Amino acid sequence: MTRFRRTLRQTMTIARRDFVATVFTPIFLLFLFAPIFMGSFGAIGGLGAASMSDGAADKSRIVAIVAPDRAQAMIREDARLRRLFKRDERPSTLSIVAPAGDPAAQARAAMADRAYDIDGVLYGPLAKPTILVPPLSRFTGNYLEALAQATIAAEQPGAVTVTATRVTTTRERTSIGGQHQSGFLAVFGVFFLTLFLAGQVVGTMAEERNNKVIEVLAAAVPLEAVFFGKLIGMFGVAVLFVGFWGTVLGQLTTLLPPSAAAAFGDLTPAVGVPTFALLFAAYFSMAYLLLGSVFLGVGAQASTMREIQMLSLPITLVQVGMFALASAAARLPGSWVATLAEVFPLSSPFAMAGRAANSPEVWPHLLALAWQAQWVTIFITVGARLFRRGVLQSGSARPFWRRHKG
Amino acid sequence: MTDAWAVTAEGLVKRFEGRRVVDGVDLAVPGGAIYGVLGPNGAGKTTTLRMLLGIIEPDEGRRTLLGQSQPRDAGDRVGYLPEERGLYPAMKAREAIAFMGALRGLPWREGRKRAATLLEQAGLGHAVDEKVRKLSKGMAQLVQLLGSVVHQPDLIVLDEPFSGLDPVNQEKLEALIVAERDRGATILFSTHVMAHAERLCDRLAIIAGGKRRFEGTVDDARATLPAQVHYLPHAADPAIAALLPHDAVPEGNGWRFTLPRDGIEPLLTPLIQAGHGIAGLTIERPTLHEAFVRVVGAVEAARQQQEVRA
Numbered sequence: 115m116t117r118f119r120r121t122l123r124q125t126m127t128i129a130r131r132d133f134v135a136t137v138f139t140p141i142f143l144l145f146l147f148a149p150i151f152m153g154s155f156g157a158i159g160g161l162g163a164a165s166m167s168d169g170a171a172d173k174s175r176i177v178a179i180v181a182p183d184r185a186q187a188m189i190r191e192d193a194r195l196r197r198l199f200k201r202d203e204r205p206s207t208l209s210i211v212a213p214a215g216d217p218a219a220q221a222r223a224a225m226a227d228r229a230y231d232i233d234g235v236l237y238g239p240l241a242k243p244t245i246l247v248p249p250l251s252r253f254t255g256n257y258l259e260a261l262a263q264a265t266i267a268a269e270q271p272g273a274v275t276v277t278a279t280r281v282t283t284t285r286e287r288t289s290i291g292g293q294h295q296s297g298f299l300a301v302f303g304v305f306f307l308t309l310f311l312a313g314q315v316v317g318t319m320a321e322e323r324n325n326k327v328i329e330v331l332a333a334a335v336p337l338e339a340v341f342f343g344k345l346i347g348m349f350g351v352a353v354l355f356v357g358f359w360g361t362v363l364g365q366l367t368t369l370l371p372p373s374a375a376a377a378f379g380d381l382t383p384a385v386g387v388p389t390f391a392l393l394f395a396a397y398f399s400m401a402y403l404l405l406g407s408v409f410l411g412v413g414a415q416a417s418t419m420r421e422i423q424m425l426s427l428p429i430t431l432v433q434v435g436m437f438a439l440a441s442a443a444a445r446l447p448g449s450w451v452a453t454l455a456e457v458f459p460l461s462s463p464f465a466m467a468g469r470a471a472n473s474p475e476v477w478p479h480l481l482a483l484a485w486q487a488q489w490v491t492i493f494i495t496v497g498a499r500l501f502r503r504g505v506l507q508s509g510s511a512r513p514f515w516r517r518h519k520g
Numbered sequence: 521m522t523d524a525w526a527v528t529a530e531g532l533v534k535r536f537e538g539r540r541v542v543d544g545v546d547l548a549v550p551g552g553a554i555y556g557v558l559g560p561n562g563a564g565k566t567t568t569l570r571m572l573l574g575i576i577e578p579d580e581g582r583r584t585l586l587g588q589s590q591p592r593d594a595g596d597r598v599g600y601l602p603e604e605r606g607l608y609p610a611m612k613a614r615e616a617i618a619f620m621g622a623l624r625g626l627p628w629r630e631g632r633k634r635a636a637t638l639l640e641q642a643g644l645g646h647a648v649d650e651k652v653r654k655l656s657k658g659m660a661q662l663v664q665l666l667g668s669v670v671h672q673p674d675l676i677v678l679d680e681p682f683s684g685l686d687p688v689n690q691e692k693l694e695a696l697i698v699a700e701r702d703r704g705a706t707i708l709f710s711t712h713v714m715a716h717a718e719r720l721c722d723r724l725a726i727i728a729g730g731k732r733r734f735e736g737t738v739d740d741a742r743a744t745l746p747a748q749v750h751y752l753p754h755a756a757d758p759a760i761a762a763l764l765p766h767d768a769v770p771e772g773n774g775w776r777f778t779l780p781r782d783g784i785e786p787l788l789t790p791l792i793q794a795g796h797g798i799a800g801l802t803i804e805r806p807t808l809h810e811a812f813v814r815v816v817g818a819v820e821a822a823r824q825q826q827e828v829r830a
Contacts, residue, residue: 127622326606332575333600334623
């Protein structure tokens with residue numbers, strides 16, 4: 115048996131023990147149902163996503179392709195009509211564009227604008243306009259029709275009633291608002307899950323230290339395998355937890371009214387939903403393993419339960435800090451903050467999950483996952499070495515590469 | 521067991537906070553032997569064993585375990601019972617043994633099967649499915665011991681295996697050690713209880729003050745002290761002293777003295793010719809305990825002298 119296979123087998127032996135020891139206890143049920151008491155986090159997430167969506171509002175437009183001589187009248191009527199709505203119910207900002215050549219082609223081109231989310235385009239004669247709208251934009255269509263009517267009425271009181279033709283069209287790309295919402299939810303989702311789950315790892319070495327099993331393990335298995343095994347075992351617990359709640363919530367969404375389901379339809383990650391789901395799972399795994407490996411290494415140095423409890427605050431602060439950094443990255447894609455968050459190992463999974471929502475390229479994710487996996491290895495190795503030196507009172511005056519020469 | 525030397529150590533040194541806890545220990549444990557590492561508390565026995573097993577790295581020196589310079593490369597062929605016993609309290613006895621076997625490469629299923637058999641043989645058949653936390657300390661210790669042999673290792677390292685066991689369990693443990701040796705395994709164990717070492721060891725080393733002070737067989741150890749003679753004349757007579765060695769001291773109605781290098785016969789002839797006769801004569805070989813006390817006592821005395829001088 116090769117050394118790698120032996121180490122792998124030993125790792126899985128530790129992982130199996132930890133998984134079974136954790137899951138088959140009454141305490142695990144308490145842990146499993148803890149989210150019921152933590153519903154408030156959902157509210158926070160919702161508020162954050164709404165805030166992201168608001169941030170994207172100034173990136174939305176409605177477009178009217180009308181002759182310049184009617185532009186002023188339309189702008190006036192738009193300003194008047196807007197006042198009839200509450201601030202948060204008003205339509206997107208109006209852009210007036212002069213017709214050029216084929217107005218239908220011009221309207222389709224406007225809908226494909228990459229700088230803004232176009233909520234609707236009006237073109238053709240004002241008395242019989244054509245209105246292009248994305249799906250679920252009935253309100254925008256109604257507003258543009260009313261605006262055409264008001265403009266004609268302002269020029270010729272008592273004139274003809276406007277008869278608009280509605281054409282529903284899909285955007286060629288995902289909406290900026292939907293991307294921002296998806297980005298925030300991705301960052302929040304990874305944060306929420308790791309906040310719940312990764313902190314558990316901190317005290318796992320305490321069990322071995324308290325009941326002296328560590329001596330047996332250290333004699334039989336490389337400490338790196340002990341650390342990694344414990345991390346994998348606890349990750350298995352986390353996956354079980356996520357699987358359980360994912361199934362429950364998945365079933366609950368089937369009971370939601372269609373309007374609520376439609377709201378989810380606006381979550382439009384740039385990489386597409388299936389890839390996004392895969393990347394979300396990958397980044398959750400990496401966030402767990404990264405934070406877990408750090409917490410495991412730090413927690414292994416603690417010698418009493420009190421010390422472990424004392425660690426819970428800094429652990430939470432680290433997680434919240436990473437969340438804040440990654441949230442800023444999701445809000446400002448392409449900025450130096452985003453780059454920093456994507457490169458810094460502990461915030462990288464959060465920030466890259468946000469990036470998956472905002473940017474369609476897939477290759478940076480492969481690079482990021484490899485980068486993060488490397489840091490998991492580094493954190494585990496460092497944690498195990500510190501443990502060997504500090505707790506097992508080992509270490510050598512000679513560096514390890516010289517020691518291996520015999 | 522094919523290795524000529526199951527364990528070798530050359531100049532092992534370990535410092536803790538500047539103090540040389542192990543100070544240049546050499547060991548050579550022959551394959552298939554029961555080898556004892558004897559020493560008083562704090563002599564460096566456990567640290568030496570931990571270095572041999574690769575739990576901690578030596579600061580200086582080199583060691584091999586079953587021919588491997590990296591002890592963990594021989595991990596699957598080694599069983600280890602640490603001084604500080606440790607089991608997962610929520611595990612059943614059978615699972616605990618199988619787990620320890622699994623760490624050393626034994627498949628779980630086979631480990632469980634063997635665990636049940638071993639527990640049965642050790643008289644713990646009733647505890648197969650008991651959780652460790654419900655076992656007595658002695659029973660838990662036996663479970664851990666069985667866990668260290670369940671994968672039928674070539675080398676079994678036991679750190680103070682007898683401490684905490686009642687006499688019945690000590691006897692069981694001795695039988696188990698002998699059975700493992702008969703199977704072909706090498707047993708290396710540390711103890712400061714001489715009776716076990718005297719009964720079990722093929723060879724032994726005495727460690728004191730971090731250094732190896734003696735290495736050899738039990739007989740070799742006992743031979744480091746001369747035998748004592750107890751002579752009982754027909755009648756008490758102070759003039760007898762002139763015919764006895766200088767270290768002779770009265771004891772009861774007789775005399776006690778160290779057996780001379782050239783034997784007892786040259787002494788007896790003059791005693792008989794002088795009419796003192798021989799009412800009783802006993803030659804007592806020293807015990808391992810006495811040899812140990814002498815070796816360790818000399819180290820301790822030297823240490824105390826050093827402290828006084830300092």
